Amino acid sequence: MINTYNETSLHKQIKEIYAKKFNGKTEIEIEKYICDIFSSEKDPTIIEIQTSNLSKITNKIEKLCKNYKVKLVYPLATATIIQKQDENKKIISKRKSPKKKNIYSIFGELFTLYKLFENPNFSLIVLPIQQIVTKTVFTEPVQTINKSRRYKKNWLITDKELLKYDDEIILNSKIDLFNLIPKEIPENFSSKDLAKTEVKKEANKMIWVLRKLRLIEQQDKIGNLIIYKKNLPR
Numbered sequence: 413m414i415n416t417y418n419e420t421s422l423h424k425q426i427k428e429i430y431a432k433k434f435n436g437k438t439e440i441e442i443e444k445y446i447c448d449i450f451s452s453e454k455d456p457t458i459i460e461i462q463t464s465n466l467s468k469i470t471n472k473i474e475k476l477c478k479n480y481k482v483k484l485v486y487p488l489a490t491a492t493i494i495q496k497q498d499e500n501k502k503i504i505s506k507r508k509s510p511k512k513k514n515i516y517s518i519f520g521e522l523f524t525l526y527k528l529f530e531n532p533n534f535s536l537i538v539l540p541i542q543q544i545v546t547k548t549v550f551t552e553p554v555q556t557i558n559k560s561r562r563y564k565k566n567w568l569i570t571d572k573e574l575l576k577y578d579d580e581i582i583l584n585s586k587i588d589l590f591n592l593i594p595k596e597i598p599e600n601f602s603s604k605d606l607a608k609t610e611v612k613k614e615a616n617k618m619i620w621v622l623r624k625l626r627l628i629e630q631q632d633k634i635g636n637l638i639i640y641k642k643n644l645p646r
Contacts, residue, residue: 422572519617529586
Protein backbone atom coordinates (compact mmCIF):
# COMPACT_ATOMS: atom_id res chain seq x y z
CA MET A 413 0.00 0.00 0.00
CA ILE A 414 1.48 3.33 -1.10
CA ASN A 415 1.26 6.39 1.11
CA THR A 416 -1.03 4.83 3.74
CA TYR A 417 1.45 3.63 6.36
CA ASN A 418 0.69 6.45 8.81
CA GLU A 419 -2.90 6.98 7.67
CA THR A 420 -5.37 7.60 10.49
CA SER A 421 -8.83 6.07 10.58
CA LEU A 422 -10.22 9.59 10.05
CA HIS A 423 -8.24 10.11 6.85
CA LYS A 424 -9.21 6.67 5.55
CA GLN A 425 -12.92 7.17 6.35
CA ILE A 426 -13.08 10.55 4.62
CA LYS A 427 -11.16 9.23 1.65
CA GLU A 428 -13.74 6.45 1.27
CA ILE A 429 -16.61 8.97 1.49
CA TYR A 430 -15.21 11.21 -1.25
CA ALA A 431 -14.02 8.37 -3.47
CA LYS A 432 -17.60 7.13 -3.52
CA LYS A 433 -19.03 10.64 -3.99
CA PHE A 434 -16.81 11.40 -7.01
CA ASN A 435 -16.62 7.81 -8.29
CA GLY A 436 -12.84 8.09 -8.07
CA LYS A 437 -9.86 5.79 -7.67
CA THR A 438 -7.62 6.07 -4.61
CA GLU A 439 -3.83 6.32 -4.21
CA ILE A 440 -3.11 7.35 -7.80
CA GLU A 441 0.30 8.65 -8.89
CA ILE A 442 0.05 11.95 -10.77
CA GLU A 443 3.10 14.05 -11.67
CA LYS A 444 5.28 12.19 -9.16
CA TYR A 445 2.74 12.75 -6.36
CA ILE A 446 0.54 10.11 -4.76
CA CYS A 447 -2.95 11.63 -4.74
CA ASP A 448 -5.71 10.47 -2.40
CA ILE A 449 -8.43 10.33 -5.07
CA PHE A 450 -8.57 10.86 -8.82
CA SER A 451 -11.89 11.20 -10.64
CA SER A 452 -11.86 11.09 -14.44
CA GLU A 453 -15.58 11.84 -14.78
CA LYS A 454 -16.27 15.08 -16.70
CA ASP A 455 -13.28 17.27 -15.78
CA PRO A 456 -10.34 15.24 -14.45
CA THR A 457 -10.25 16.13 -10.75
CA ILE A 458 -7.87 15.38 -7.91
CA ILE A 459 -9.31 15.21 -4.39
CA GLU A 460 -6.84 15.53 -1.52
CA ILE A 461 -7.70 15.06 2.17
CA GLN A 462 -5.64 16.91 4.76
CA THR A 463 -6.76 16.48 8.37
CA SER A 464 -4.42 19.11 9.84
CA ASN A 465 -1.73 21.66 8.99
CA LEU A 466 -2.69 22.71 5.47
CA SER A 467 0.69 24.41 5.01
CA LYS A 468 2.28 20.97 4.58
CA ILE A 469 0.32 20.31 1.41
CA THR A 470 0.46 23.78 -0.17
CA ASN A 471 3.36 23.10 -2.56
CA LYS A 472 1.79 19.87 -3.77
CA ILE A 473 -1.57 21.55 -4.42
CA GLU A 474 0.04 24.53 -6.20
CA LYS A 475 1.86 22.25 -8.64
CA LEU A 476 -1.13 19.99 -9.30
CA CYS A 477 -3.41 23.00 -9.90
CA LYS A 478 -1.38 23.95 -12.97
CA ASN A 479 -2.86 21.07 -14.96
CA TYR A 480 -5.78 19.70 -12.93
CA LYS A 481 -8.79 20.76 -10.94
CA VAL A 482 -7.98 20.10 -7.29
CA LYS A 483 -10.41 19.86 -4.40
CA LEU A 484 -8.82 19.96 -0.95
CA VAL A 485 -10.97 18.43 1.78
CA TYR A 486 -10.32 19.72 5.29
CA PRO A 487 -12.24 18.09 8.16
CA LEU A 488 -13.06 20.76 10.74
CA ALA A 489 -13.52 19.29 14.22
CA THR A 490 -16.54 21.02 15.74
CA ALA A 491 -16.58 18.47 18.59
CA THR A 492 -13.91 16.08 19.84
CA ILE A 493 -13.91 13.18 22.28
CA ILE A 494 -10.48 12.35 23.69
CA GLN A 495 -9.91 8.80 24.82
CA LYS A 496 -6.76 7.49 26.46
CA GLN A 497 -5.54 3.94 26.17
CA ASP A 498 -2.56 2.04 27.54
CA GLU A 499 0.06 0.30 25.43
CA ASN A 500 -2.18 -2.79 25.27
CA LYS A 501 -4.99 -0.65 23.80
CA LYS A 502 -7.10 -0.87 26.95
CA ILE A 503 -9.23 2.28 27.34
CA ILE A 504 -8.24 4.23 30.45
CA SER A 505 -10.46 7.31 30.19
CA LYS A 506 -12.73 9.21 27.85
CA ARG A 507 -13.74 12.88 27.96
CA LYS A 508 -15.18 15.60 25.74
CA SER A 509 -12.67 18.23 24.69
CA PRO A 510 -13.63 21.84 25.53
CA LYS A 511 -12.13 22.99 22.21
CA LYS A 512 -14.72 23.69 19.52
CA LYS A 513 -13.99 24.99 16.05
CA ASN A 514 -16.20 26.83 13.59
CA ILE A 515 -15.76 27.95 9.99
CA TYR A 516 -13.60 30.90 11.09
CA SER A 517 -11.00 28.50 12.49
CA ILE A 518 -9.85 27.82 8.92
CA PHE A 519 -8.19 31.23 8.62
CA GLY A 520 -5.33 30.04 10.82
CA GLU A 521 -4.74 27.32 8.21
CA LEU A 522 -4.56 29.67 5.23
CA PHE A 523 -1.30 31.53 5.83
CA THR A 524 0.45 29.69 2.97
CA LEU A 525 -2.63 28.49 1.09
CA TYR A 526 -4.45 31.81 0.55
CA LYS A 527 -2.98 32.50 -2.92
CA LEU A 528 -4.71 29.41 -4.28
CA PHE A 529 -8.09 31.10 -3.93
CA GLU A 530 -7.14 33.14 -6.99
CA ASN A 531 -6.65 29.95 -9.02
CA PRO A 532 -9.88 28.76 -10.72
CA ASN A 533 -8.67 25.15 -10.57
CA PHE A 534 -8.68 25.14 -6.75
CA SER A 535 -11.45 24.75 -4.22
CA LEU A 536 -11.44 24.08 -0.49
CA ILE A 537 -14.09 21.79 0.95
CA VAL A 538 -14.52 22.34 4.68
CA LEU A 539 -16.22 19.32 6.24
CA PRO A 540 -17.55 19.91 9.79
CA ILE A 541 -17.03 16.70 11.79
CA GLN A 542 -17.28 15.14 15.21
CA GLN A 543 -14.30 12.92 16.00
CA ILE A 544 -12.61 10.66 18.52
CA VAL A 545 -8.92 11.29 19.18
CA THR A 546 -7.03 8.38 20.73
CA LYS A 547 -4.00 9.06 22.92
CA THR A 548 -1.80 6.12 23.85
CA VAL A 549 -0.16 6.45 27.26
CA PHE A 550 3.32 4.95 27.71
CA THR A 551 5.31 4.08 30.81
CA GLU A 552 8.19 6.30 29.66
CA PRO A 553 8.24 9.72 27.95
CA VAL A 554 8.33 9.43 24.16
CA GLN A 555 9.06 11.67 21.18
CA THR A 556 6.74 12.08 18.22
CA ILE A 557 7.68 10.40 14.93
CA ASN A 558 8.58 13.75 13.34
CA LYS A 559 10.44 14.81 16.51
CA SER A 560 8.36 17.97 16.84
CA ARG A 561 8.22 17.98 20.63
CA ARG A 562 10.53 20.22 22.58
CA TYR A 563 10.12 17.97 25.61
CA LYS A 564 9.14 14.32 25.60
CA LYS A 565 5.76 13.37 27.07
CA ASN A 566 4.35 10.03 28.12
CA TRP A 567 1.66 9.94 25.42
CA LEU A 568 1.17 10.07 21.66
CA ILE A 569 -1.89 10.69 19.50
CA THR A 570 -2.14 7.33 17.74
CA ASP A 571 -5.43 7.65 15.88
CA LYS A 572 -8.35 9.87 14.93
CA GLU A 573 -11.74 8.48 14.02
CA LEU A 574 -14.81 9.99 12.37
CA LEU A 575 -18.02 9.89 14.40
CA LYS A 576 -20.28 12.11 12.33
CA TYR A 577 -20.08 14.72 9.60
CA ASP A 578 -22.34 17.60 8.60
CA ASP A 579 -22.97 19.54 5.38
CA GLU A 580 -19.76 20.61 3.69
CA ILE A 581 -18.87 24.26 3.10
CA ILE A 582 -17.31 24.83 -0.32
CA LEU A 583 -14.95 27.76 -0.85
CA ASN A 584 -14.20 28.14 -4.55
CA SER A 585 -12.68 31.61 -4.65
CA LYS A 586 -11.60 34.58 -2.61
CA ILE A 587 -15.12 36.01 -2.95
CA ASP A 588 -16.33 33.06 -0.88
CA LEU A 589 -13.85 34.08 1.81
CA PHE A 590 -15.10 37.67 1.62
CA ASN A 591 -18.66 36.39 2.11
CA LEU A 592 -17.62 34.85 5.44
CA ILE A 593 -17.39 38.35 6.93
CA PRO A 594 -20.38 38.45 9.32
CA LYS A 595 -23.34 40.42 7.96
CA GLU A 596 -23.40 42.73 10.98
CA ILE A 597 -19.91 44.06 10.22
CA PRO A 598 -20.17 47.59 8.72
CA GLU A 599 -18.27 48.88 5.69
CA ASN A 600 -15.52 50.28 7.95
CA PHE A 601 -14.51 48.14 10.91
CA SER A 602 -11.70 47.16 13.26
CA SER A 603 -10.41 43.85 14.61
CA LYS A 604 -12.31 44.61 17.82
CA ASP A 605 -15.57 44.81 15.87
CA LEU A 606 -14.82 41.47 14.25
CA ALA A 607 -13.88 39.86 17.57
CA LYS A 608 -17.31 40.74 18.99
CA THR A 609 -18.97 38.48 16.42
CA GLU A 610 -18.80 34.68 16.10
CA VAL A 611 -15.32 35.15 14.61
CA LYS A 612 -14.03 35.87 18.14
CA LYS A 613 -10.32 35.03 18.64
CA GLU A 614 -9.82 34.28 14.95
CA ALA A 615 -10.35 37.97 14.06
CA ASN A 616 -6.68 38.90 13.52
CA LYS A 617 -6.03 35.75 11.45
CA MET A 618 -9.05 36.48 9.29
CA ILE A 619 -7.93 40.08 8.78
CA TRP A 620 -4.42 38.94 7.79
CA VAL A 621 -5.77 36.62 5.08
CA LEU A 622 -8.34 39.13 3.79
CA ARG A 623 -5.67 41.83 3.53
CA LYS A 624 -3.32 39.52 1.63
CA LEU A 625 -6.11 38.84 -0.87
CA ARG A 626 -6.94 42.57 -1.08
CA LEU A 627 -10.46 41.89 0.17
CA ILE A 628 -10.08 44.59 2.79
CA GLU A 629 -7.75 47.58 2.99
CA GLN A 630 -6.59 49.96 5.70
CA GLN A 631 -8.82 53.03 5.77
CA ASP A 632 -7.70 54.85 8.90
CA LYS A 633 -5.87 54.49 12.19
CA ILE A 634 -7.13 55.73 15.55
CA GLY A 635 -4.31 55.42 18.07
CA ASN A 636 -3.17 51.81 17.75
CA LEU A 637 -6.49 50.71 16.29
CA ILE A 638 -6.52 50.12 12.52
CA ILE A 639 -9.77 50.72 10.67
CA TYR A 640 -10.35 48.55 7.62
CA LYS A 641 -12.64 49.00 4.64
CA LYS A 642 -14.29 46.17 2.73
CA ASN A 643 -13.02 45.82 -0.81
CA LEU A 644 -15.29 43.40 -2.68
CA PRO A 645 -13.68 42.29 -5.98
CA ARG A 646 -15.58 43.30 -9.10
